[in-house]
Amino acid sequence: MSIAQLITIKDIARELNISVSTVSRALRDAYDVNPDTKSKVLKKAAELQYRPNYNARGLSQGKTHNIGIVLPFITNYYFSTVITGIQKTAYMHGYNIILFVSDDSPDREIDILRALSLSSLDGILISTCCDSAEHIREIADHGIPVVFFDRTGNINGSKVMQDDYNGAYEATLHLIRQGYKNIAHIAGPKGQRFTENRLNGYKDAFKVHGFPLREEWIIHSGFSQECGQRDTSQLLELSEKPDAIFAVNDRKAIGAMLALKEKNIAIGREVGVVGFTNDPISSLISPTLTTVAEPAFEIGCISCELLLKHLHTGMKEPQEVILPGELIVRESTQRS
């Protein structure tokens, strides 16, 4: 393992016959360095291909310039787009992001956070899959700023999310306006706050328009396409069948569409379908899917910026940011 030794400020100092502190200052362009010395140092650093050792820097100033991201998955449009936003913002500010995937398992999420080396992370961005937030509070108690995005826990802390309530309200309202009468909702698992918000948006649209709420038209299950398919089949067994389905996300909406296709029910004309997210697939599937677009990229950027604000200003008060979604009307809610 003959390794080209990495260059340190000591090497630069030796070659230039100056002290390491001067080199250090020059490199961080502190105010009190001779411009000449500084340019000499910079030149030598470039020549030697010097790269700062963030480990050492972190050790001495207690900052690592690393941000941890904890989330359930990365293999879907929403999360991968959020991460892209986070990464871009972090990179621009000289921060690295360290990725942790919980696989939507609360146990795993807890494991991850417990094993976390707090000293190697300046802050954490998390979309939690846990009901309880004790493991997160533990971390926050150690003074590590935490910002929640998307799936925000039941804990006092900064949060960035889309406007699930209004999005769901708009989606339901759209179905009502299209003339659908029996509108069902296939929701996510109970306990998730964003699931509740979407459910409430749905319910309130009903109330405002004098529609009777039917508990049998509301089904809670997982987030997968298969769940959506199963839920829909179940709805179609009811004596009073729904003529429209609002799904908690696009995957379930697509599952619903598959179930409808199986029974040769015309999507749109007979049964309307609305999703949530605006996954690219929603404009590719046939019929195209009406959905509520989530500002995934912005959520990533803004969560990261908010975390950096905590980091840089020392701000302790939690802050909440809610970004509006946008209803995108497509074929799956066209009656004719």
Next chain:
Amino acid sequence: MSIAQLITIKDIARELNISVSTVSRALRDAYDVNPDTKSKVLKKAAELQYRPNYNARGLSQGKTHNIGIVLPFITNYYFSTVITGIQKTAYMHGYNIILFVSDDSPDREIDILRALSLSSLDGILISTCCDSAEHIREIADHGIPVVFFDRTGNINGSKVMQDDYNGAYEATLHLIRQGYKNIAHIAGPKGQRFTENRLNGYKDAFKVHGFPLREEWIIHSGFSQECGQRDTSQLLELSEKPDAIFAVNDRKAIGAMLALKEKNIAIGREVGVVGFTNDPISSLISPTLTTVAEPAFEIGCISCELLLKHLHTGMKEPQEVILPGELIVRESTQRS
């Protein structure tokens, strides 16, 4: 910023009235510690919620337990799945992954690698978007192990990839067997090795079956759906139109399908379409898309394992792993 001070081994040592080195040894269960002492230390560590400072550990042993991942995007099925595999493997072995997104821009990729703090990364996994690999060699020269996955550069180094050549060969062969005669290929940009491999698989299937190769049936462009759509429209302008299209990836295949639908050409019956990747969308779109499944998750796991092998054994000789794909036949290549 009143912060609950993080616990260090000093704290444990002080509380237990022993030395830090003993604590250090106990924590890393070295061979030469009294079991009693060890259990006492472990207990105290748990009680105090001690978390090791990887920065410090890294500084002193020259290892960081961080692995860098550099890739063009994360917002597609293939890459997000690869990352999931990497993350899982890395996590199992106590490594963190740090994500860098090049946005498919060579300049950005070079920037990223140049700015990289080599001392904060034990190794790098990269899917490069650059033709030249000098910026990568620079890093390898510093003794940082590099493993390429998917888009492997023109550089001597460990590589993990799917069998693009055979996958393309099988895909083309399938089209031939289905009776298509005029098979076009909408390829990726020139210069990318995996694009070349897929092109060669296509060409060789032609040769083996005595099909004449026509340059006008091979179009190079970007990887997006729009490119696929445009390429296909272009193909349909030819005097001798293709009756089948093999696309370099699913996105372009879907673009091709959209272009065909626009012209009311029956997909499958009139013009067959095959993609590459097996993005979940390929089984949801209508008609469903015949494609070559890439072992994305395995590629992630194996690249990471290979990198860890370099890290742990000091192995310097590059190693290449090629994983087979699998042809998945669906509706888009059914003639009847």
Next chain:
DNA sequence: TTGTAGGCGTTATCAT
């Protein structure tokens, strides 16, 4: 089996 001391690369404090 345990403790002491020095060092990893950098920054910060205090002199000069």
Next chain:
DNA sequence: ATGATAACGCCTACAA
């Protein structure tokens, strides 16, 4: 404007 020196938290000889 620059230099010496002591941290930062941990590891690892070496000594006891």
